[in-house]
Amino acid sequence: MKKKVALISYNWAKHFSLALGYVKAFSLKDDFIRRHADIEILDFDTEGLNVQQIVYYLTQSRPSIVGFSCYCWNIEKVLDTARILKTIYPDTQIVLGGPEVGPIASKYLGEYPFIDVIVKGEGEVTFAELLKQYLGRSRLSEIAGISYRANGQVMDNPDRPPIENLGDIPSPYLEGILVPRDNVSYIETYRGCIFRCHYCFEGKNLPRLRFFPDERIEKEIELFMSRPDIKTFHFVDTIFNFRKDRLAKIARMLERANRHGATLRTVEIIAEFVDEETIEYFKQAGVRSVETGPQTVNEDTLANVNRFYRAEQFRRGVRLLEDSGIEVTSDLIIGLPGDTFFKFVRSVKTIVGMRPSTIVFSILHVLPGTVLYEKSTEYGLKFDDKAPHLVLGAPNFPYEDIDKAVVMAFSLDKEYNIRPLSLA
Numbered sequence: 001m002k003k004k005v006a007l008i009s010y011n012w013a014k015h016f017s018l019a020l021g022y023v024k025a026f027s028l029k030d031d032f033i034r035r036h037a038d039i040e041i042l043d044f045d046t047e048g049l050n051v052q053q054i055v056y057y058l059t060q061s062r063p064s065i066v067g068f069s070c071y072c073w074n075i076e077k078v079l080d081t082a083r084i085l086k087t088i089y090p091d092t093q094i095v096l097g098g099p100e101v102g103p104i105a106s107k108y109l110g111e112y113p114f115i116d117v118i119v120k121g122e123g124e125v126t127f128a129e130l131l132k133q134y135l136g137r138s139r140l141s142e143i144a145g146i147s148y149r150a151n152g153q154v155m156d157n158p159d160r161p162p163i164e165n166l167g168d169i170p171s172p173y174l175e176g177i178l179v180p181r182d183n184v185s186y187i188e189t190y191r192g193c194i195f196r197c198h199y200c201f202e203g204k205n206l207p208r209l210r211f212f213p214d215e216r217i218e219k220e221i222e223l224f225m226s227r228p229d230i231k232t233f234h235f236v237d238t239i240f241n242f243r244k245d246r247l248a249k250i251a252r253m254l255e256r257a258n259r260h261g262a263t264l265r266t267v268e269i270i271a272e273f274v275d276e277e278t279i280e281y282f283k284q285a286g287v288r289s290v291e292t293g294p295q296t297v298n299e300d301t302l303a304n305v306n307r308f309y310r311a312e313q314f315r316r317g318v319r320l321l322e323d324s325g326i327e328v329t330s331d332l333i334i335g336l337p338g339d340t341f342f343k344f345v346r347s348v349k350t351i352v353g354m355r356p357s358t359i360v361f362s363i364l365h366v367l368p369g370t371v372l373y374e375k376s377t378e379y380g381l382k383f384d385d386k387a388p389h390l391v392l393g394a395p396n397f398p399y400e401d402i403d404k405a406v407v408m409a410f411s412l413d414k415e416y417n418i419r420p421l422s423l424a
């Protein structure tokens with residue numbers, strides 16, 4: 001009989017898990033796994049069903065291996081589900097992966113005895129090897145990229161190098177494992193980021209960019225655009241416009257495939273890189289709105305967190321975009337090391353003066369795997385070690401001031417960001 005494997009993701013805002021789509025698609029490439037394992041992806045909404053309902057659901061199929069996709073917004077629910085499952089079925093193997101647990105795998109294993117294995121970093125190859133191990137084909141000690149429990153001890157195997165050729169991962173969309181849904185579907189064209197902002201884990205600190213093959217991206221775009229129900233979708237890429245020739249290529253693919261008037265929602269961009277030509281490519285691609293930094297405008301803070309910002313180019317980029325009808329969302333982070341309450345106010349004044357459509361304020365999350373997390377003491381950062389790891393104080397930005405900034409941001413959000421639909 002085939003072993004039952006459940007891959008679970010607690011998503012945000014009706015999204016579904018691209019990560020688990022890749023993990024399943026890669027595992028099914030292997031003939032032995034295909035013959036011996038039944039892999040089911042279960043997407044739930046983080047705020048939807050409660051843990052008891054999910055556990056009850058799992059008792060119906062009794063998977064012997066349960067893999068969870070872990071992010072700072074769902075880890076509490078993952079841990080509750082895993083603990084209860086392991087108590088009911090001690091033989092069930094609990095495997096965790098994702099950016100919340102990978103960078104601090106030993107810590108999680110040390111604190112939560114019901115976790116069996118944590119996959120560090122990219123999960124595709126490692127999870128397939130792990131499945132083969134569960135099916136009797138290898139030993140945990142031989143699998144790179146995992147931490148695990150053996151005889152009561154936490155073992156930490158060496159990291160696995162990044163997947164060299166991303167084309168080795170079958171597309172979960174083209175394989176029919178994931179079905180695109182309007183507004184919450186993502187295409188990934190490359191992994192990594194050209195920058196290394198110290199608060200960010202998007203590029204996962206990997207040394208260089210790696211790209212999915214063009215033909216495969218084109219086929220995914222074609223699949224999305226062939227569906228009249230897909231009115232809008234996203235790219236997961238860290239910076240949509242990091243190189244103009246690439247942007248031009250993707251824009252052409254999108255234009256060619258777009259027969260139902262689909263639009264691209266909120267791609268992440270660097271505003272400083274925007275010029276007239278970029279605007280033309282964005283239009284060709286169907287981009288209606290973009291999201292960008294600068295997170296703070298203060299030079300010492302920018303230097304502290306290794307963030308790229310060029311005031312005049314940024315201003316020009318925002319104007320070019322807004323004047324050509326592409327909405328700009330500008331992001332500011334509260335609590336970055338180097339900022340103070342008044343420096344935060346300065347950032348707000350500067351950005352309001354540039355008149356983007358929307359300003360999004362967020363409180364600094366000190367995320368595992370980031371430089372700020374690893375060097376928090378050096379930076380004098382206090383943060384809640386419990387996810388989502390919100391900052392509780394920086395050297396000249398004490399908790400009370402952070403709180404004041406949050407209240408101010410809340411009011412500004414009402415004042416600046418609300419537009420009745422009739423005026424939008």
Ligand code: B12
Pocket residue numbers: 007009010011012013015016017018019020022023067068069070071072073095096097098099100101102119121122123124127186188199200201202203236238362363365367368388
């Ligand atoms: C899409 C997305 C969202 C979506 C939600 C997606 C969902 N499924 O619910 C939205 C836009 C709603 C969102 C919101 C937020 N997000 Co977000 N988001 C992303 C984004 C851009 C893409 C995720 C993705 O699909 N990546 C592609 C897949 C392939 O990569 P992956 O998820 O890392 O998966 C790989 C490995 O981690 C591993 N893996 C993952 N799961 C599993 C499971 C198993 C069993 C195994 C073996 C392996 C494995 O294998 C995968 C393949 O290699 C990432 C950045 C990024 N580029 O990854 C941030 C990211 C996940 N988000 C992040 C954050 C902080 C947030 C917010 C808190 C931001 C905020 N300030 O509000 C909010 C949280 C919601 C809230 N309001 O509280 C952080 C999370 C860090 C952490 N420790 O969890 C990330 C990493 C970005 C960052 N800032 O560094 N987000």
Ligand code: SF4
Pocket residue numbers: 193194195196197200201202203238239
């Ligand atoms: S914040 Fe943006 S630019 Fe900076 S490392 Fe993350 S994805 Fe790259």
